[in-house]
Amino acid sequence: MDETNEDEDTRRLRRELRRLGHAPVPAGLLRRLLAIPSGREPGWRWLLAPAVPAAVVAAAVVLVARQPLPEEDPSVAALQEFRVAMSYVQRGATVTNEEISNAIQTGLREAYGISRVSVLGEDRRPQQGDQDEN
Amino acid sequence: MKTRTVPLAILLFSLAPFSFAQNAAGISGGFDFGQIPGISSRPSVEINLNSQMLAFVGAATRSSDPEAEDVLGGLENIRVLVYDLVEEMSAVLEFIDEVSTALEADEWQRVVYVQEETERVSIYVKFNEAAIAGLTLLVADGGGEAVFVNLAGNIDPAQLGGITQALGVGDVMGGIPDLTGGAIGNAATDEE
Helix, strand or coil, X not given: XXXXXXXXHHHHHHHHXXXXXXXXXXXXXXXXXXXXXXXXXXXXXXXXXXXXXXXXXXXXXXXXXXXXXXXXXXXXXXXXXXXXXXXXXXHHHHHHHHHHHHHHHHHHHHHHHHHHHHHHCCCCCCCCCHHHHC | CHHHHHHHHHHHHHHHHHHHHCCHHHCCCCCCCCCCCCXXXXXXXXXXXXXXXXXXXXXHCCCCCCCHHHHHHCEEEEEEEEEXXXXXXXXXXXXXXXHHHXXXXXXXXXXXXXXXXXXXXXXEEEEECCEEEEEEEEEECCCCCEEEEEEEEEEXXXXXXXXXXXXXXXXXXXXXXXXXXXXXXXXXXXXX
């Protein structure tokens, strides 16, 4: 802090204290008040100047990165889950269909085989009990 | 009072193995599968859609099917559990048999039953008067996968099948006899 600034601060402080009223101000108080850093004096602050834009950019990047991702539409999420759930029900239905088809095919095949034997007499070979029947 | 508490506790403990038969969250047609034996891993697919989520589904399908909202509005809950890696399939098969017994005791009707040495497919339906109040699907295939599905609420098979068909999944109810008026009847097969 140079002398010019100090004098100016002192004058301003005295002026403000005077404005507060006529109560006596202890001499030590004025010194202590003046000793409080004003924040103006560090001459090295100019060193920070180039870093400021970079810091602002970095802060912006951090802020953007920390912003929550846009929330997924609950309708879309629910619809997706519903489709997955139904696909599993569909699988059950597919298995059922296959079993029904197999059961019907097996039944038809057996019925067809029986009818061929009974109507056409195909593959009919003498059975042990045939003589007993006659 | 104490003399009554102890027998009650014993009774509750003795009923514990059948606790899975309780309705899920008190929903008629709901079914909580509880702890499934023979599986230590978490399900590879776990879906739990409550009525609010199903309302979202209805809203999402409104543009393609105006009736979907009403149909899905009747559903109260959909629960799906899929396990890819079943360590002890025999335990899961036993579990399915126990669940089947419990469901039948709770007036669920079996519409599909496939039983093979390493495979089970069971589909149960709970009727509420003339309407369907619940559908439970239990599947264990020989490949080490197990699937458990429960649909609870007022289910209109034909309309629900129409919605799923419109969504590209296919008519999920069309293949299940007794649900869409199929003339095939009960598809139970027993190849044991």
